[in-house]
Amino acid sequence: MPSPTISAPASSPVMPPEAATAGPTPGQRARALGFRFAPALAFIGLLIVWEVGCRVFKVPTFLLPTPTMIIAGAREQSLSIWTVNLWATLRVALMGYMVSIVVAIPMAMALASSKLLARTLYPMIVVVHSMPIVAIAPIIVVTLGASDLPRVVITFLITFFPIVVTTTAGLLATPEELIELSRSLRADRAREMLNIRLPFALPYIFSALKISTTLSVVGAVVAEFVAAEHGLGYFIQFATSFFKINQSFAALILLVTISLAFFQFVGMLQRVFAPWSLPKSER
Amino acid sequence: MPSPTISAPASSPVMPPEAATAGPTPGQRARALGFRFAPALAFIGLLIVWEVGCRVFKVPTFLLPTPTMIIAGAREQSLSIWTVNLWATLRVALMGYMVSIVVAIPMAMALASSKLLARTLYPMIVVVHSMPIVAIAPIIVVTLGASDLPRVVITFLITFFPIVVTTTAGLLATPEELIELSRSLRADRAREMLNIRLPFALPYIFSALKISTTLSVVGAVVAEFVAAEHGLGYFIQFATSFFKINQSFAALILLVTISLAFFQFVGMLQRVFAPWSLPKSER
Amino acid sequence: MSDTPPVISFSGVDQVFTRDDRTTVTALKDLNFTVGRHEFVAVLGPSGCGKSTLLRLIAGLVFPTRGKVDIYGQQVVEPRDEIGIVFQRPTLLPWFNVLGNVTFPFRHKYGRVTEAEKARAHELLKLVDLEQFATSSIDQLSGGMQQRVAIARALLLDPDIMLMDEPFSALDALTRDEMSFELLRIWTERPKTVLFITHSIPEAVLLADRIIVMSPRPGAVREILDVPLPRPRSFDSLSDPRFNALANHIRSRLFARHAA
Amino acid sequence: MSDTPPVISFSGVDQVFTRDDRTTVTALKDLNFTVGRHEFVAVLGPSGCGKSTLLRLIAGLVFPTRGKVDIYGQQVVEPRDEIGIVFQRPTLLPWFNVLGNVTFPFRHKYGRVTEAEKARAHELLKLVDLEQFATSSIDQLSGGMQQRVAIARALLLDPDIMLMDEPFSALDALTRDEMSFELLRIWTERPKTVLFITHSIPEAVLLADRIIVMSPRPGAVREILDVPLPRPRSFDSLSDPRFNALANHIRSRLFARHAA
C-alpha cells in the first residue's frame, strides 16, 4: 500500500510557504517518519498498554489474556492448523464478497433505473438483510447441503446490503448536468448507467466495498458458527469450549488481521485504479 | 411516508409531451395506482407463492411453515408477550442506533480532518468492527453485567461502522471549490466541517443511516443471543429450540417488519429534512 | 434557404417551471420561429430570459408546457441523434482526461473510439490550443480551458444541428475571435444548422445569418434580425458599416429594457 | 495613492504545478507588481495564463513555488479576513436557497446572520435583479443568475480587498454594464481595493485605475497600464477618445500573441 507521499516542495501548491524551501528540514523529516509509522506506533503502544494493564489490574486471564500469553497460545497449535483454519475462513469470506459485488452492483443499477422496481424490490432486500441468520440458518443449511455453499450464502446475505444501498445512493446522486449530457447524446439507459452514473458513484461504491470487507469476514465467521468443521470462527468457538482462551484470542487476532488487511487492500485498489474518486489529499 | 407525487402536468418540465395535456387519462391513473400499490401487490404475491409453493412441494413445516401456519403460530402467544418482546428488541436497537450516530459522525469528522488520526484510528475501528461478537461476548457480559447495557454496546459495535466509513467518504468527497470557498472565508476547520462538508455528505450519511437501521435490529438480535431475557431474537431462538417453528417465524416476521419500517422511516426523514440531498426524481 | 423545410420550428411554445414553493416561473412565452437548413442563428437576450431553456427544448431535454417544438417537421419527444450541444457549463467528466472527454461522445454512443476519431480529437485539441493538455486531468485546467474542451467535444461529433450555449463566455478576446473564425470555417466546410447563444452582440453579428433577440423574463422573441453581411466573413467584416449599424440597433433594442 | 504602503505586492512569484503524470506546468513566472490602497486593478490575459492562480495566491488558497506575496506588508500564509472573493465559477451551496447563499459568509464566519445583514442581502438581491428569487433553490437559476448570486454574496461581505474572477462573464451586455456601474458606485461609496479579472477590454478600461496585461502561459506581466480616464466614470466615459485609444492599445498588445 503506497504510503502518502511527503511531497517535494514544488509538487504541492497548497503547501504553506515555510515548507516551500529546498529539501525537507530534519524536523520535517522526523514528522514525516512519525506520520509514516504512526499506525505501527499506535499499535505497539496499544499492545504495551494491554500487557501492562492486564498485569497491573490483574485481569483474569481466562477473560482477557495478555499479548504474551496469546503468542504462547498461538504456538500451542501447529502452523498447519492455523493455515487450514485461516484459509477456510478467508476462502468463504472472499467468495461471499465476490458474490456480493457481482449481485449487489447490478441490483443497485436496477434499483436506480426504475422507481417501480425500487418500490417493490427495495423492501424485499431490506427484509432479506434484516433476517437474523441464526433463525434462517437451518433452512439454508438443509437446502444447500454441507459444502462451502451455505457459508458463502450466509456471508453474501450479510455483505451485500451495504453495497446495494450505498451504490444506489451514489448512482442516484449523479448531478443532473451529467445525466443531461448523456441524454443529449441519446445514449440508452444502460450506457448512462455504465459510463456516467457508475463512475460517478465510485466514491460511494468504494466506501461500501470497504464496509463489506469486514462484514464478509464477520459473515464467514457467523456462517462457521452455524455450520462448519473448519475456519477461524469455528476454531474460536472450539477453543472457547475447551477453555483455551489464549488460543481463542490468537485466532481472534488472526481474524482481525485478515479483516484489516482486506480493508486496506480495497483502499489500495481505489488509490491505484480510481484515484480521481479520492479527494486530492488522499491520492 | 409521502408517496411519490404523480405530478400535475405543468409541474414537471421533463415530462414527455404526450403527458403534457390537461388531467391524467384513465390509463395513466391506473398506472399511477399500480405504481402506488406495487409494493403491497408484490408482497401479497409473494405470500401467495409462499403458501402455494409450500403446499405443492410439501416443504416440511418444521423447516418452513406456510403463512397461514405462521399466523396461527402468532395467535398461540398472547399480545402482551409479543409487545414485551417487540419492545425489548426495539428499545435496544434504537438505543444502539442513536449511540452509533452520536459516536460515529463525530468520529468520521475526526477521521476526515486529520490524516494522522485517520492512519492510526481507522485501523483500530476496523479491528473493533471485525471482532466477532460471539468471541468477545464473555468480556462484554462480564464487564458490563446483564442489563440493557451490554446489548446496546453490542448493537453499537455492529451498527457504527458503516456510518463511520460512509460519512468519512462523504466528508472527503466534498468538492475542492466548496472547500476553497470556506477557506477563503477564513472559517475554521470546525465550521468547514459543519457548514460545508457535513451538508455535502448528507447523501452519503443517509445511505449509511439506512444501512444501519437493519444492522441495528440485527445487532439487537445478536445481542439477545449473548445476554437477554426478552426480545424477538431471544424468542426466535427459544421457540426454535423447542420446535415452535410457527411461533419462531411469526417473531421473525415481526422483526423484519420493524426493520423495514425503521428503514422507510429514515428514508422519510431524508425526504422531509434534507430533500436537496435526494435526486430530483426522489424528492 | 427559405424554400427548404425548417430544421427547427417553435410554434406557440410556453415553458412554465414550478418552483419548490409551488409558485411558477414562466421562462418562455409564446415562442414562434423557425430555423432553416444550414442556417446560423444567434440568440441574444438578458440573463434569465430563457435562452438555455430554449436550447434544452430543441435538445429534447425538457418538453414545452404548451405548444410544440419540431425538428425536421417531427415533434421533439426525446433527444435526437443529429444534435450536438455545448452546454453553458463545460460539463466534463472528471474520470477522463482531456482527450477522453473529447472522445467521450463516441465511447458513449457507440461504445468505441476509432483511431481516426482519436486523431481528429487531437486535431481539434490543437485547434483549441490544448494539444499539450491532452492527458491532463480536468481539475487541472483553467475555466477557459475547460470550456474549450467542451467545444472540441461538440465539434468532434460533427452533428447536423449544433446547439451552443455561450460557448466562448470564459475566453479572452483574442481566443474568442480565433475560435469564432474557426467555427465559421468549420461551418463553411461542413455546413450545419447552428443555434448559438451569446451575450456578445458583435459576436452574434459576426457569426450569424439571423439573430433572435429575446425580451426579459418571461422570455419572448422581441425581434428577429437578418444579418446583411456577406459571407465569408473575416476581420474585415468588423469594419463594414453595416456591422456597426446592426450592432448598435441590437444594443438599443436590448438596452431598452422595458420596451414592448 | 502611491505614498501609502502597497495593499498587495508580488515579488518574484513563480507558480509551478505538478500534473498527475509528474510533468510540471509553469502557471506564473516572475510576477512583480503592487496594488495600492483603494486601487481598482483589472487583470487581462489569455485563457490559461494564470489569472485565477494569481487571485488564489492573494487569497492564500495556494502558495507560490518561488517568491512571495504580501498583503499589507505581511507575507500571505493563510486566507485573510479582509478579503472577499467572487470565484470564476459561482460556487453556490445547493443546500441553501438564494438568500441563504448570499448571507452564507456571515453564517459561516460568525455563526449567525443578523436582521440588518438579511435586509442588506435583500437590497443586494434587488441590485442584481434577483429579489423575486430570494427563496428559489440554486438549481432553478440560470447560469447568469447564479453568477449574480455569487456577486451579491461577495458584496454583502463588504471586504477591504475584493478579488473578482470574471464576475460578469455570464451576463448579457446590458446587465453587465448596469452591474459595472453599480460596482463603481459601491466602490466609490465604500472605497476598497479591487482586483478584477476580466476578458472584456472595455470593461477593464471602464472600471480600473490600472490594468495588468498578462502574457500567455507561463503567465508573466507583459505590461501595466494606467487608465487616464477621470473619475467618476459613466456612460460618457465610453465616448472619451482616450477610452478607445487605450482599449485599442491593449487589444493590439493582447492580440500580438508572440510579442516579447
Next chain:
Amino acid sequence: AADKLTFMNDWLPGGDKALPFYAKQKGFFEAEGLDVTVQSARGSSEGITKIATGTADVGSGGLAALLQARAETGVPVSAVLGVFTVQPDAIFTAEGSGIDSLKGVEGKKVATATFTSSNVIWPLILQAEKIDPAKVTLLKVDPGALAPMLATGQVDATINWSTASPPFVKALAATGKKLKILPWSAAGFDGYGYSVFVSDKLIAEKPDVVRRFVKAYVAAAKAALKDPKDVAKTMKAVFPEMDEALVEEQFMTIVPLIENDITKAEGFGTLDKTRLAKTWEWTAKAQNTPLDKLDPEKVVNRSFLAK
C-alpha cells in the same frame, strides 16, 4: 460396499461428544459394514431438523428435545438408544459459597446460558425445592461468560450440564476456588438425556443398517468406557488442535451419566418405559403442553437393541 451414513452430533466435538468419533476411528462401524461421516450440529434441535430433512441419517441429542419436536411438528425421527440415564443439568458453585444444596440458591445470584433447555426445567426445580423464584436472581448470558462470572464472583452459581465442568474447574482454580456440582436429579429431575436418534426413513427402508449401527455404537461405547485414555488419544488423533488431558477430563464427566445404578440394573441403551414417561412428563410440564399430546412410546424404537 459399506453403507454410507451421516451421524449428526448435537454439538462441536469434545470429550463429551467422543463416542461416534471413537466408534469410527476404532473400526467399530467398519466392522459392521458401515461408512459413517460424523458432523456437528449446533444444538439438539438443529441436529434433529437435519436428521428429519435427510441431511443426516443418524445422530444424537437430548431426548427431551426430540419429544418436544415430535409433539410440536411430528418430525420423522425416533430414538433408538438412551445413552445418559441421568439428566446432566446441575448447579455449579464454588465450595464455600454457602450453597450446599439446591435449596441453597435462595437469595443468590445465578447465571445461566441464554439458550439452554435447562432454563425451561429450572422453574420446575424451584417448585420442587419450594424455592421462591422471586428470591433468586437469574442472569441469562452467553455460555462463554458463565465460567468467568462464577470465577470472578459476579454470580454465586451457574446452571450447567455437569459435562461442562472441566473449564469451570480451571477457571475457579485460577482464582483459588474449587468447583462444586449439585445435580438436579436431587430434586427428582429424572429421565433420559443424551440419546441416539435415527430417521424414520432409514428405519423403514434399511432396518438392517440401523441394527448394525446400533450394534457398533453400543460396542464402541462399552469399549470407550473401559479406556478413557484411549478415547482422549483417539480424539487427539482426529483433532490435533485438542488437548488430550482435557478431552479425557471431559469424557470422564459423562461416565457417571452413562454408567450408574440405573444402567447397571437396566443395561446400556435401554429406554425404560417409566423413565421415558418421566422424561416426557418433565418436558410437557415445562412447556405447558398437555401430557396427552404425545405418546412417548411412539417416539422410541427399542427393536434395534439386541439383548
